[in-house]
Amino acid sequence: MDRIEHSSEAGSGECSGQLVENGGFYGDGRCYKQASPPRCGGGSRNTSPIGRAGSRNTSPSRQKVVKTKPRGLDEETLATFGKAVHADVLMEDSIWAMLPEDLLHEILARVPPFLIFRLRSVCKRWNSLLQDSSFLKFHSSVPSHGPCLLTFWKNSQIPQCSVFSLPLKAWYRIPFTFLPQWAFWLVGSSGGLVCFSGHDGLTFKTLVCNPLTQAWRVLPSMHYNQQRQLIMVVDRMDRSFKVIATSDIYGDKSLPTEVYDSKADSWSVHQIMPAVNLCSSKMAYCDSRLYLETLSPLGLMMYRLDTGCWEHIPAKFPRSLLDGYLVAGTQKRLFLVGRIGLYSTLQSMRIWELDHAKITWVEINRMPPKYFRALLRLSAERFECFGQDNLICFTSWNQGKGLLFDVDKKIWSWIGGCALQSYNNQVCFYKPRFDASIY
Secondary structure, three states: OOEEOOOOOOOOOOOOOOOEEEEEEOOOOOEEEEEEOOOOOOOOOOOOHHHHOOOOOOOOOEEEEEEEOOOOOEEEEEEEEOOOOOOOOOOOHHHHHOOOHHHHHHHHOOOOHHHHHHHOOOOHHHHOHHHOHHHHHHHHHOOOOOOEEEEEEEEOOEEEEEEEEOOOOEEEEEEOOOOOOOEEEEEEEEOOEEEEEEEOOOOEEEEEEEOOOOEEEEOOOOOOOOOEEEEEEEEOOOOEEEEEEEEEOOOOOOOEEEEEEOOOOEEEEEEEOOOOEEOOOOOEEEOOEEEEEEEEOOEEEEEEOOOOEEEEEOOOOOOOEEEEEEEEOOOOOEEEEEEEOOOHHHOEEEEEEEEOOOOEEEEEEEOOHHHHHHHOOOOOOOEEEEEEOOEEEEEEOOOOEEEEEEOOOOEEEEEEOOOOOOOOOEEEEEOOOOOOOOO
16 A cells, blocks of 8 residues: 655644644745644643743743845745754854865755855855855765756746755745746756746747856757747766757647757757657656657657657557656656546546556556545646656646655655646756756
8 A cells, every 4th residue: 555645734743753844835925834843642741941941831832933035045934943942052163264175065065055055145255156166076976955846937027936845845936037038938957957948029049047056048049940849858977968849839740850969059950750649748758768649640759869760659548548648757767647537536647657568558556536636626627747756746726735746655745835826837846956057
């Protein structure tokens, strides 16, 4: 049986050694994080030093609002403390000031990226970290911070971005005012970079940026410069990235596939996708292959990046599949996620994995009914699905939260405050990295 976990909506949990944390948004778009202490059945005497001093403290916790404005990030934290506050440990300035440069960089490289902004205000030396090649070298050698959810939207034509850190279970606002005031939309993210496409008022543009360093640039125009379906992939070992442009979003099937290589800083023209009827514009990239769903012929279209050619895979979809999303996992794993069932009372959300040898979809999990009913209150309600590193996230327009499924651990959990109340919000997985280069 699958293990099911979820965050407490009321901010309470069973007695345990961990805090139950809730994240979300205020009405004006600010992000917050709330942590509630564990509660145990039965009253217990408060023996803390604070409880004995003065009047007896019978409250299970003391609440304190902590507001911080780290450099480059807006964060507002609401924390509840259940332990006595200890005095800060005095540290000798003379000792820490003599810390070797390489050791300091190695320590700071392990600090979560979102907290680096707060540390930059300590001194001029730390403020110049992001331009220090030695620090970036150490940062590139340590493991990634972990997966995050990036939400992008526009408020009065001003780009807005918030990131939810899964390891830290907190929302962080990232300023996106460095981007030009164009009509563009989110393509996706890979290796710490984020890709956008849109119009500058005259022509179609493709833009790549690093949200942490706020470095960005516009890619050269394609040979057939029209609004296309795009996907970006980053090769960290080769320190390069590629952008693949497939068919025109308006149905023009005569356009050839084009691939942008950051090392050559140019687009190359490849084979035209064979005439097919696509099920969806959603694409999945894994193991140097790009996959799309097709109705006629039924199955998948696969683009091989190494050869620049398209192939058809006759993988028939499960019966009674209403809507399906392709999701890329680690290594060669390819997942199909969708609703199944002809009647609303019999519908369920299921996850299949492609058996590459037998070219068949094998069911690996089902969404528990209570999560399905909470995610989609109406049978015809629209939902979005995307994934990265064997994590699959579900969102719907009428929900202010997302549902996360860990394929390896088989755990379902809610993510509060996904900023999806508005129809124009766009979401993708994101791995923050300072060393991700736009060139």
